[in-house]
Amino acid sequence: MQRREFLKYSAIAxxxxxxxxxxxLITPAEAAERYDLVVARGAGKSASFIxxxxxxxxxxxxxxxxxxxxxxxxxxxxxxxxxxxxANTNPEVVAAIVKLCFDAGAxxxxxxxxxxxDPRRCYKQSGIADAVSSLGAEVSFVDDxxxxxxxxxxxxxxxxxxxxxxxxxxKLINIPVAKHHGLAKLTMSMKNWMGIMGGQRGRIxxxxxxxLADICLVxxxxxxxxxxxxxxxxxxxxxxxxxxxxxxxxxxxxxDQVGIDSxxxxxxxxxxxxxxxxxxxxxxxxxxxxxxxxxIKKLNV
Amino acid sequence: xxxxxxxxITQGLFLLLFLFLFIQTESKxxxxxxxxxxxxxxxxxxxxxxxxxxxxxxxxxLAFFLSLSLILATVVLxxxxxxxxxxxxxxxxxxxxxxxxxxxxxRAGWYKAKYYILFVLIASSIFTLQLAGIMDPISFLxxxxxxxxxxLLNHGIRAFFDSIYNANIPVIVNLSEPVYDFxxxxxxxxxxxxxxxxxxxxxxxxxxxxxxxxxRRFWCKYLxxxxxxxxxxxxxxxxxxxxxxxCTSCGICTSRCQGGAIHENNDVWNNTECLAxxxxxxxxxxxxxTFSLGRKIHPSMDLGRRQVMLSFASGMLTVPLVRxxxxxxxxxxxxxxxxxxxxxxxxxxLKRCVKCGECMKVCLTNGLQPTLLEAGxxxxxxxxxxxxxxxxxxxxxxxxxxCPTGAIRKLxxxxxxxxxxxxxxxxxxxxxxxxxxxxCIVCEEVCPTSPKSIWFEESMVKDRSGKEIIVxxxxxxxxxxxxxxxxxxxxxxGNRPAIYVTNIGESRSKTNRLLLL
Numbered sequence: 001m002q003r004r005e006f007l008k009y010s011a012i013a014x015x016x017x018x019x020x021x022x023x024x025l026i027t028p029a030e031a032a033e034r035y036d037l038v039v040a041r042g043a044g045k046s047a048s049f050i051x052x053x054x055x056x057x058x059x060x061x062x063x064x065x066x067x068x069x070x071x072x073x074x075x076x077x078x079x080x081x082x083x084x085x086x087a088n089t090n091p092e093v094v095a096a097i098v099k100l101c102f103d104a105g106a107x108x109x110x111x112x113x114x115x116x117x118d119p120r121r122c123y124k125q126s127g128i129a130d131a132v133s134s135l136g137a138e139v140s141f142v143d144d145x146x147x148x149x150x151x152x153x154x155x156x157x158x159x160x161x162x163x164x165x166x167x168x169x170x171k172l173i174n175i176p177v178a179k180h181h182g183l184a185k186l187t188m189s190m191k192n193w194m195g196i197m198g199g200q201r202g203r204i205x206x207x208x209x210x211x212l213a214d215i216c217l218v219x220x221x222x223x224x225x226x227x228x229x230x231x232x233x234x235x236x237x238x239x240x241x242x243x244x245x246x247x248x249x250x251x252x253x254x255x256d257q258v259g260i261d262s263x264x265x266x267x268x269x270x271x272x273x274x275x276x277x278x279x280x281x282x283x284x285x286x287x288x289x290x291x292x293x294x295x296i297k298k299l300n301v
Numbered sequence: 302x303x304x305x306x307x308x309x310i311t312q313g314l315f316l317l318l319f320l321f322l323f324i325q326t327e328s329k330x331x332x333x334x335x336x337x338x339x340x341x342x343x344x345x346x347x348x349x350x351x352x353x354x355x356x357x358x359x360x361x362x363l364a365f366f367l368s369l370s371l372i373l374a375t376v377v378l379x380x381x382x383x384x385x386x387x388x389x390x391x392x393x394x395x396x397x398x399x400x401x402x403x404x405x406x407x408r409a410g411w412y413k414a415k416y417y418i419l420f421v422l423i424a425s426s427i428f429t430l431q432l433a434g435i436m437d438p439i440s441f442l443x444x445x446x447x448x449x450x451x452x453l454l455n456h457g458i459r460a461f462f463d464s465i466y467n468a469n470i471p472v473i474v475n476l477s478e479p480v481y482d483f484x485x486x487x488x489x490x491x492x493x494x495x496x497x498x499x500x501x502x503x504x505x506x507x508x509x510x511x512x513x514x515x516x517r518r519f520w521c522k523y524l525x526x527x528x529x530x531x532x533x534x535x536x537x538x539x540x541x542x543x544x545x546x547x548c549t550s551c552g553i554c555t556s557r558c559q560g561g562a563i564h565e566n567n568d569v570w571n572n573t574e575c576l577a578x579x580x581x582x583x584x585x586x587x588x589x590x591t592f593s594l595g596r597k598i599h600p601s602m603d604l605g606r607r608q609v610m611l612s613f614a615s616g617m618l619t620v621p622l623v624r625x626x627x628x629x630x631x632x633x634x635x636x637x638x639x640x641x642x643x644x645x646x647x648x649x650x651l652k653r654c655v656k657c658g659e660c661m662k663v664c665l666t667n668g669l670q671p672t673l674l675e676a677g678x679x680x681x682x683x684x685x686x687x688x689x690x691x692x693x694x695x696x697x698x699x700x701x702x703x704c705p706t707g708a709i710r711k712l713x714x715x716x717x718x719x720x721x722x723x724x725x726x727x728x729x730x731x732x733x734x735x736x737x738x739x740x741c742i743v744c745e746e747v748c749p750t751s752p753k754s755i756w757f758e759e760s761m762v763k764d765r766s767g768k769e770i771i772v773x774x775x776x777x778x779x780x781x782x783x784x785x786x787x788x789x790x791x792x793x794x795g796n797r798p799a800i801y802v803t804n805i806g807e808s809r810s811k812t813n814r815l816l817l818l
Binding site for chain 2: 080081116117118120121122123124125129141145181182183200202203205206207208234235237238239240241243244
C-alpha cells in the first residue's frame with residue numbers, strides 16, 4: 001500500500017469511526033426529546049417490561065453505559081423480606097437493569113448492599129441474588145475491608161467510610177425501592193446510599209436530612225431507577241404484612257436524585273418539601289425539588 | 302488390604318463426613334440447611350437414653366430412634382463405633398500417632414472409671430438431671446469445634462489473609478485473595494464468630510486430646526461414657542478373638558491394643574474394651590490372632606458391686622446438689638436468660654439440652670452464646686441470646702431445626718414470628734430522644750413485627766438554649782414485642798443500649814409473666 005493511499009484510507013476510516021460514534025448516538029429514542037424524569041406505569045404489566053420501557057424512554061441504556069464499563073448497581077437489599085413484602089428492591093427490576101447494562105456492553109456488573117438483617121437471608125429472600133447472578137452479574141456480600149474513609153465537605157459530615165467499589169466504578173446505578181420510613185417519612189434514592197456507608201451508620205438519623213445530602217455530595221450516580229412496582233405505605237422500612245403493600249406498577253428513571261425523590265413523594269400523597277433530605281439536597285444544589293421546573297415524561301406502557 | 306487399613310480409611314471418611322456436616326451447619330440464606338447436620342447426634346445412644354430418662358419419654362424427636370441401630374450393631378458386633386466411626390476417636394488416633402513409644406504396662410483397673418462416670422450420668426438422668434452432654438464425645442466434639450476450635454481457625458486464617466491484603470504487597474496479594482475467596486466460600490464461616498468461654502472450652506478440648514501423649518486413646522479407655530455404654534452393650538457380642546498355638550506371648554499386641562483390652566500377654570481379652578480396631582491382628586509377628594463372629598464365653602466384667610452402687614448413689618445425690626439454688630424456685634428467673642425461640646419451659650428445657658452447641662453454631666447473628674452460671678450449674682453451656690452480640694433474626698428458625706433433643710422445638714415460621722423470648726424496655730436516662738433531645742429512630746426502624754412493636758410519641762422538648770424541638774420518643778407495645786433484640790443490637794447508644802431485652806413475658810413460661818392477658 002502506498003503511503004498516500006494509506007493516509008487516505010486512514011482518514012476515511014477515522015471519519016467513519018468518528019461519525020459512526022456520532023451516528024450511533026442518534027438512535028430514535030435519542031432523537032426524541034430529553035426529559036429530566038421518565039415515569040412509566042403499566043398496570044398489570046411485568047416489572048421488567050415497565051423497567052425497560054422507562055429506560056428506553058429516557059434515552060436507552062446505551063446513553064449511559066459504554067462498552068467495557070464496570071457498572072455498580074445498588075439495589076435495596078436491606079431486609080430479610082420476600083419480594084411481595086416490598087421492603088427490598090423488586091428483583092425483576094434489578095434483573096432488567098442488569099440485562100440492559102450487559103446489552104449496552106458493560107464488561108462487569110456488580111450488585112451488592114450492606115444489609116441491615118443477616119445478609120445471607122436478605123440476598124436470598126429478596127430474590128435479588130438469584131435473579132441477577134443467573135444473568136452473569138457479580139453478586140457479593142459487603143467486605144468490611146473495602147470501606148475507606150472519604151472526606152466530605154458537608155454541612156454535618158466531614159468524612160465517612162464508604163464502599164470502595166462504588167467510588168471506583170465506571171458507572172453507578174442506584175435502584176432504590178420507594179417506601180415508608182418512620183423518621184425520614186419516606187425512603188427512596190438519596191436514603192438508599194446508607195447501604196454503602198460503613199461504620200455505625202445509624203447515628204446519621206440524628207440529622208438525617210443534612211447527612212443524606214452530604215453523602216450525595218460525593219456519590220454521583222449515572223442513573224437512578226426508582227422501583228415503585230410495589231410500595232410500602234406503612235410499617236416501613238420493613239413492612240412485613242401484605243396489608244402494608246400497595247401495587248403501583250410504576251418505575252421512575254432519572255439522573256437528578258433530588259428530583260426523583262421529590263416526584264416519588266407524590267406517590268404517597270406528599271411533596272418533596274415534606275422530606276428533610278430533599279429540602280437539604282435542593283439547598284445544597286444537588287438537584288431540583290420544584291417539580292414544575294422539571295421536564296417529566298409520564299407514559300403508560 | 303489389611304483390616305487395619307480398611308479401618309483407617311473408614312475412620313477418615315466418617316471424620317470427613319462429620320466435618321462436612323459441621324461446616325454445613327450454617328445458613329446460606331434459605332429457610333433450611335439442606336443437610337442432616339445433627340446426624341451424628343441422632344445416632345448417639347448415650348444422648349438418646351439419658352434424654353429419654355430425663356424427660357420421662359416425652360417429646361422425643363423421631364430422628365433419635367436412629368441410635369437404636371447403633372445399639373443393635375454394638376450388641377452384635379461390639380464397639381465398632383469406637384474403632385471405626387467415632388470422629389473424636391479418629392482425632393485421638395491422629396494425635397496419638399504423634400506419640401512414638403508404646404506403653405510397657407497398662408493402667409490396670411482405670412478402665413472402670415468410665416463405667417462409673419456412665420453410672421453417675423444415667424442415675425442423675427433417671428432423676429431428671431441431664432448431664433450427659435458435658436462428657437458425651439459427640440456433644441463434646443461439636444461444642445468444642447463450634448464454640449472454640451473453628452472460630453479460632455477462622456480468626457487465624459482471616460487475620461493472615463487480611464494482613465496480606467492490608468499490607469497490599471503487589472504480587473502476593475493477587476495470589477492470596479483468590480485463595481482466601483475459595484476458603485471463604487468452602488470452609489470458613491460466613492463471618493467471624495466469637496463465643497464467651499471459647500478459651501475455657503477450647504483448652505478443655507486440647508487437654509483431652511493431649512491425654513494421648515500420656516497414653517494413646519486415654520479418653521476412650523478411661524473416660525468416655527459413650528464408650529462405657531457401648532462396652533456394656535457389647536458384653537455378649539458375637540465378635541470373637543482367637544489366638545492360635547503359634548503365639549509366643551511376646552506381648553506386642555498388649556502394648557498396641559487401642560482399647561486396653563488385652564491383658565497378661567494375650568491370655569485375657571476383655572471384649573467390652575475391644576474397639577475392634579484389629580491392630581493386634583495386624584501387628585502379630587506370628588499371625589496368630591484371628592477375629593471371627595460366634596458365641597464365646599467372655600471373662601467376667603468385675604466393676605465391683607460397691608463401686609457401682611456408689612456411683613449410682615453419687616449420680617442421685619448430684620441432682621439435689623446441683624439444684625439446691627434459687628433457680629429451682631418457680632418464681633425465680635434470671636432476667637438475662639433469653640432462651641432461643643421454641644425453647645421448652647425452663648425445667649423441661651434443661652432436661653433435654655445436651656449443650657452440644659449446634660444452635661450456637663447455626664445462629665445467624667452469633668447472638669446465641671453458652672451460659673456459664675446464668676442458668677445455674679445445671680445449665681452450664683446451654684444457649685442464651687445476648688442481643689448486644691447478635692439479635693434473633695425474625696424469619697429464621699434454624700436453632701430449632703438443629704436441636705437434637707427437642708429442647709428447642711422446631712417451629713413453623715408463623716409460630717416463630719409470634720414466639721416471645723422476652724420484652725424490650727427503654728432506658729430513658731440514655732435514650733437520645735428522651736434524655737438528650739436528639740432525634741433517633743433506629744429501634745423503630747429495625748423492629749420487624751407488623752405493625753411495629755415500637756411506636757412514637759411526638760414530644761416537645763427544649764435544648765440547652767431553650768429552643769423547642771419536636772422529637773419522636775419511642776414506646777414499646779408490650780402486646781406485640783417478641784423480644785428479638787434487634788433494637789438492642791442496633792441501638793446507637795452501643796456500649797449500654799438505651800433499649801434492652803429481658804426474659805420477662807417469654808411465651809414458654811407460665812410464671813415469668815407481665816401482662817394480665
